[in-house]
Amino acid sequence: MTDLNLLQFPTLQRQQARQRQWRWGLWSGCCGAALTAVITAAVAWQTDTWQRQAQAIEQRLAQRKTAMKNQQQREQHNQQLQQELTQLSRLQSHQQAWVSLQNDLQEVLAQQGVQVQRLQIDNGRIDLQGWAPDAAAMGRASHTLSLRWGQTLNLQSLEAEAAGRSGLAFAWGAQWPALTDGLQSQSKAKP
Secondary structure (H helix, E strand, C coil), X not given: CCCCCCCCCHHHHHHHHHHHHHHHHHHHHHHHHHHHHHHHHHHHHHXXXXXHHHHHHHHHHHHHHHXXXXXXXXXXXXXXXXXXXXXXXHHHHHHHHHHHHHHHHHHHHHHHCCEEEEEXXXXXXXXXXXXXXXXXXHHHHHHHXXXXXXXXXXEEEEEECCXXXXXXXXXXXXXXXHHHHCCHHHHCCCC
């Protein structure tokens, strides 16, 4: 006959096996929970790190966009200033051309005794009407002005004055590119 051992009773073995299973299950659950907590903390830490990096990148991108916008505004402002300077330079050239024209007329015509009665400049053309005491004075004045301006003054009309006044009435005409080309008359050497 087999010995009966109550300590090794099948019910007791099943209870012990269940207790071991519960302990292992509880132990596995605790280890799983701890491992899950560690993994969750690591993922949260990594996610926070990525978010901080993304925010830093977004801030740098925003700074670069602002810098590019400021650079574009400066470039537009510089272009506008350049256009204004170009326009002012043209105006200054035109003003200098007018001053040169006036000075040349006063200086040369006064030396020869020639008087201007009418001056018209239109569309790059100069028309000048005046009076000269004689043909030689008129010729010298025309030649000197032509040399200074770099443009030939063409005689358009010539009339002998009557009514008690001696001399010649004349009209000269020439192209006048100084107002379109800037200081052409200034670049020519004055005789």
